[in-house]
Amino acid sequence: METEEDRPRRELRVTRRTLIKAAGAASAVLGLSGLGLCGYQAGKDPDSYTGCEGLQGAAQSFDRKRFAVDEPHYEKVGPTRRADGRTEVIFSRVDVARSAAQMGKRIEDLDEPFRGYYEQHPEDFELDKQNSELRRKVAEDSPENRNRYILAEAWADAMGAVSPRPIGNEPPEISDFPGQMSRSPFKMKSPAATAKLIKKVSYEFGTVLIGITKLNHDWVYKYPSSRRGFAMNEPIKVPKHWEYAIVVGTPMSWDPMYANPNYGTSNDAYSKSRIVAFRLVSFIKRLGYAARPHTPGNSYDLMVPPIMVDAGLGEQGRHSIVITPELGCNFRPAVVTTNLPMSTDKPIAFGVQDFCKNCKICAEQCPSGAISKADKEVIRGYKRYRLHSSKCFNFWNSNHGSTGCRVCIAACPYTRKSNWVHKTALQVTANDPTGISDKLLAGMQKRFYPGPKPSDFYAATLGGKNASYREPPWWLKTEDFIEL
Amino acid sequence: MGFFESSFFWFIEGLFACLAIIALRTWTQDKGIRMPFWKWPVVIVWVLFLAISIAYIGTSIGEGEMDAAFFGAIFAAVIASISGVVVWRLLRMR
Structure with a gap:
């Protein structure tokens, strides 16, 4: 039987237990709210701009060794053929078609090699001829629409304003080597140590990604896309000193890239990668070895994506751009060919081929329909997805802002911020052998992260809505800064 | 580094988690739920x-x-x- 003395003690006990329960409930609410706010910060933080988390190699953080493979993912099928840089590179041929359109020329009126190329690809001739007309129609858009991109265009120009000097027109046997004042090559202690040194200095020069591979001659153009010491109509004889390829890559600024078309610009990363490559060339030449930069835009003697694959930086996606574990496809690469002996990196396989087979978001979002939804085809002896470059380039001339498009880069599920959500998704797809997560995550991507209708990306005078993949950042909104 | 990336934030979260677990135990005891x-x-x-x-x-x-x-x-x-x-x-x- 409870006495009068016991009552206060019982009430005290009840009060203490109630207090514990109340404190626990409040802690649960506060703890969960804290996680929500922590998540908000993770999503908003500029430190989550992928590739910009830190230099010194900190951003190249994916554990590639776990996913290293002996053979790259592209499959060699039958005899291979090197690409013709004069015709198969859109920038090399498009001016010929433009002038043909102005002068009323037909395919048979063109000189070789363009006549041969367009005879085999008559659709490309029709598409390539349209570019001047498309640009004229875009220019007819209303001043309100055109003026929205004033800051973006200024920013794009500024990003391309600083550029190393071109390498001139001496043949590689001269231009790639150190001048006569230089000493003979230093004897390096070991290829492994040299590779480590080159990677470290490249990070110091400003690269975010770097890989090293032996150069596969199949990736060198059969004929050059621009001079640089080669005769345009003579096949490139791959110089003996192009033994190794060092590939570097830097990301495009996050917010503008996500607002393509066309608040972003490739000049941004082009410029950074070009500077890294030229610094690297200078460094290697001072050690007495040959080195040659192959840099954006259009100062290449070779195709970069397969070299990136060989160097273990990523896998080539459906959109033909290499997908890296860290940056997705939001990067621009440059290559340095050299005879400096280095140990090389292995290709990696982290699930991109299976993911791209099912995903197709880039093809669905592509305004021009240039990205194939079909299976891989045999192109120049290798199996890969086809990219219709003439369709792609037509869209470059069908929108406002800086040159280009980059919707496929923004829409690719691998091009996401460096935060816990997307890093977890990457690890899940990379480690799931069943393919279930690929389908699940691609489905979530389409539902949770939708983009505008592809036709909306076109300028209003071409039937579009001047849409961008996401809103431009505040500092590229012209109307907030300039009296129009 | 902001508060939400700091070790202190995770310390507080841990503290909240401990309190919530103790409260859950107390609550289940009071409700007569076996755990x-x-x-x-x-x-x-x-x-x-x-x-x-x-x-x-x-x-x-x-x-x-x-x-x-x-x-x-x-x-x-x-x-x-x-x-x-x-x-x-x-x-x-x-």
């Missing part, structure tokens, strides 16, 4: 799901991905409600 070892992981998994869902919604809002936040919230609410009922019934089991 054998296997019930604790069930509750912890459910709370973790809730925590990750809330963090995902926060992250999506921070990224400016309102569609992701909205669909994520609906998805999480449905799953958390259904699984919450199941967890509650498991807790009430003798």
Whole structure:
């Protein structure tokens, strides 16, 4: 039987237990709210701009060794053929078609090699001829629409304003080597140590990604896309000193890239990668070895994506751009060919081929329909997805802002911020052998992260809505800064 | 480094988690609910799901991905409600 003395003690006990329960409930609410706010910060933080988390190699953080493979993912099928840089590179041929359109020329009126190329690809001739007309129609858009991109265009120009000097027109046997004042090559202690040194200095020069591979001659153009010491109509004889390829890559600024078309610009990363490559060339030449930069835009003697694959930086996606574990496809690469002996990196396989087979978001979002939804085809002896470059380039001339498009880069599920959500998704797809997560995550991507209708990306005078993949950042909104 | 990336934040979160677990134990005792070892992981998994869902919604809002936040919230609410009922019934089991 409870006495009068016991009552206060019982009430005290009840009060203490109630207090514990109340404190626990409040802690649960506060703890969960804290996680929500922590998540908000993770999503908003500029430190989550992928590739910009830190230099010194900190951003190249994916554990590639776990996913290293002996053979790259592209499959060699039958005899291979090197690409013709004069015709198969859109920038090399498009001016010929433009002038043909102005002068009323037909395919048979063109000189070789363009006549041969367009005879085999008559659709490309029709598409390539349209570019001047498309640009004229875009220019007819209303001043309100055109003026929205004033800051973006200024920013794009500024990003391309600083550029190393071109390498001139001496043949590689001269231009790639150190001048006569230089000493003979230093004897390096070991290829492994040299590779480590080159990677470290490249990070110091400003690269975010770097890989090293032996150069596969199949990736060198059969004929050059621009001079640089080669005769345009003579096949490139791959110089003996192009033994190794060092590939570097830097990301495009996050917010503008996500607002393509066309608040972003490739000049941004082009410029950074070009500077890294030229610094690297200078460094290697001072050690007495040959080195040659192959840099954006259009100062290449070779195709970069397969070299990136060989160097273990990523896998080539459906959109033909290499997908890296860290940056997705939001990067621009440059290559340095050299005879400096280095140990090389292995290709990696982290699930991109299976993911791209099912995903197709880039093809669905592509305004021009240039990205194939079909299976891989045999192109120049290798199996890969086809990219219709003439369709792609037509869209470059069908929108406002800086040159280009980059919707496929923004829409690719691998091009996401460096935060816990997307890093977890990457690890899940990379480690799931069943393919279930690929389908699940691609489905979530389409539902949770939708983009505008592809036709909306076109300028209003071409039937579009001047849409961008996401809103431009505040500092590229012209109307907030300039009296129009 | 902001507060939410600091070690101090995670220390506070740990403190909250401890208090919540002690409170849960007290509450189940008062309700007469038996808590054998296997019930604790069930509750912890459910709370973790809730925590990750809330963090995902926060992250999506921070990224400016309102569609992701909205669909994520609906998805999480449905799953958390259904699984919450199941967890509650498991807790009430003798």
